[in-house]
Amino acid sequence: MKNIARYIVVGVILAVLVISYFIYLQKNPATSKTKNETTQTSELDKVLTRDFVQNYPSTPREVVKWYNRILMLYYGEDLEEGELSQLAGQALQLFDDDLAANNPKEIYVASVKAEIQDYKDKGRKLVTADVADSEDVIYETVNGSEMAYIVAHYFVKENTSYADTYQKYALRKDEDGHWKILGYQLCDQYGDLLN
Numbered sequence: 001m002k003n004i005a006r007y008i009v010v011g012v013i014l015a016v017l018v019i020s021y022f023i024y025l026q027k028n029p030a031t032s033k034t035k036n037e038t039t040q041t042s043e044l045d046k047v048l049t050r051d052f053v054q055n056y057p058s059t060p061r062e063v064v065k066w067y068n069r070i071l072m073l074y075y076g077e078d079l080e081e082g083e084l085s086q087l088a089g090q091a092l093q094l095f096d097d098d099l100a101a102n103n104p105k106e107i108y109v110a111s112v113k114a115e116i117q118d119y120k121d122k123g124r125k126l127v128t129a130d131v132a133d134s135e136d137v138i139y140e141t142v143n144g145s146e147m148a149y150i151v152a153h154y155f156v157k158e159n160t161s162y163a164d165t166y167q168k169y170a171l172r173k174d175e176d177g178h179w180k181i182l183g184y185q186l187c188d189q190y191g192d193l194l195n
Contacts, residue, residue, distance in 0.1 A: 044073055048086050052093040060148035060171045060179045061134050067094050067169075067181060068129035068152060074112060075119050075126040084116075085109055096172050096180035123159040130154075146173040151187060 138149045154165040168187040171179040
């Protein structure tokens with residue numbers, strides 16, 4: 001009879017410990033994350049953790065798509081100072097050496113900050129950013145350098161109105177075979193590549 005009583009007491013203690021542990025896990029999210037919480041990564045984290053040294057985009061279109069992801073974050077998120085600086089660093093990795101040399105990081109960050117503030121002051125929001133299809137990329141050799149031209153489309157909301165904006169990107173292939181953004185300018189539409 002004493003053995004039965006001991007087994008019951010031990011069983012109750014084990015049950016209390018197991019229940020207490022599960023309650024602890026439910027209340028302490030740092031030690032117990034659901035599968036969904038651990039696999040979800042924000043767009044900001046994805047862009048900031050992208051290693052462009054080891055995993056550089058392979059086509060001009062992919063380079064501009066990554067740059068557009070950065071633009072969407074610039075104009076769509078409330079970024080902390082450090083996050084903005086990190087994003088700017090990622091953008092500069094997509095720039096050709098000549099463009100990067102004309103945009104030292106501190107000056108580039110200040111410029112981006114001013115543009116973001118101007119967007120907010122005017123009630124603008126970058127709604128979407130799309131890049132022309134791969135077959136729409138134009139390739140040329142200019143002064144011995146391989147060049148590519150592609151147009152991106154931006155859909156912008158300003159207060160209660162909407163506007164379409166197109167931007168032509170010129171990319172130059174560097175000595176490592178990476179397409180880098182050499183420059184960009186506003187244009188009329190997708191078909192306005194070489195004008």
